[in-house]
Amino acid sequence: MKRIRVLLADDHPLVLAGLRSLLETECEVVGVVNDGRSLVEEALRLKPDVMVVDIGLPLLNGLDAARQVKKELPDTRILFLTMHDNPAYLKDALAAGASGYVLKTSAREELLGAVQDAARNRIHVSPGFGEQIVEQFERHPRSVSASHSILTGRQREILQLVAEGRTAKEIADLLNISLQTVAFHKYQIMNKLGLRTTAELTKYAIQEGLILP
């Protein structure tokens, strides 16, 4: 039987190394990355069967990275790994096309089982959420967080980078766009959200779960 090819993303190197050796007992880990932008690049290059992704990644959070990958590679399965047992995150994860949502408090066997399920296109959610959230989601898949209906994908990316404290120059370099374009996006985000300062934008990004407090 062919081993499942996994791409792994977590921003804590010690955790990443541990998860890698844990997954390697049953899968082929084709790559490991520390941030959301590298996750998108490596996913497009390596075309893994399953991506195991921490939600709180720097530069581009796991959910938005997953959305970008899903657009290009709809068959890649995504399994989120998180410390949050907040149902709002679970809904967002399912809306981003997730095949699974595993809490870091889960046992090793659960993670390995969830990877198998994902590869077979079955949804796995850690016990404790109850089936009702998954069922609710299947009935009303559009109940996602507010910023999705207001901001474009690009604007959410820029909002996260601003909230991480990056300068306009750093953002321009990262996204390969001009300084003026960054300023224009930031102006549009503030306008749409009715916010006036970078501090207010940061607070909003935390509320929306784009970055961790």
Next chain:
Amino acid sequence: MKEGDRRIRILLADDDLLMLAALHELLRPDFEIVDMVSDGSSLVDAAFKFRPDLIVSDISMPKLNGIEAARQIRDSLPNIKFIFLTMHANLAYRNAASELGASGYVLKSSAPEELAQRVRDAFTPVL
């Protein structure tokens, strides 16, 4: 104890079970893992039962946090060494750990080699 005579015996504690399994995989090739626990009071019990050379423990754990568990163990088993593992750089934790005479304080954002190195350092005699 001299390294090389026998493998260093380690007890692991973290309430995050995936992290625990991950630590086990990381340390297993070089050290003997005697047990794994996920709360502070089980850590105290396991320390008395297995008398490990060293304990690698998360700080925030249910029932009894890692620092408090270490205090209780230290009182009766002063030879056990401790390395604390934590998600966040927190000065109060770091101070509490060094007051206890911990051999190390390692962030989960550290490089994986750092943890194994700290374990070895704990048993390297100071000349």
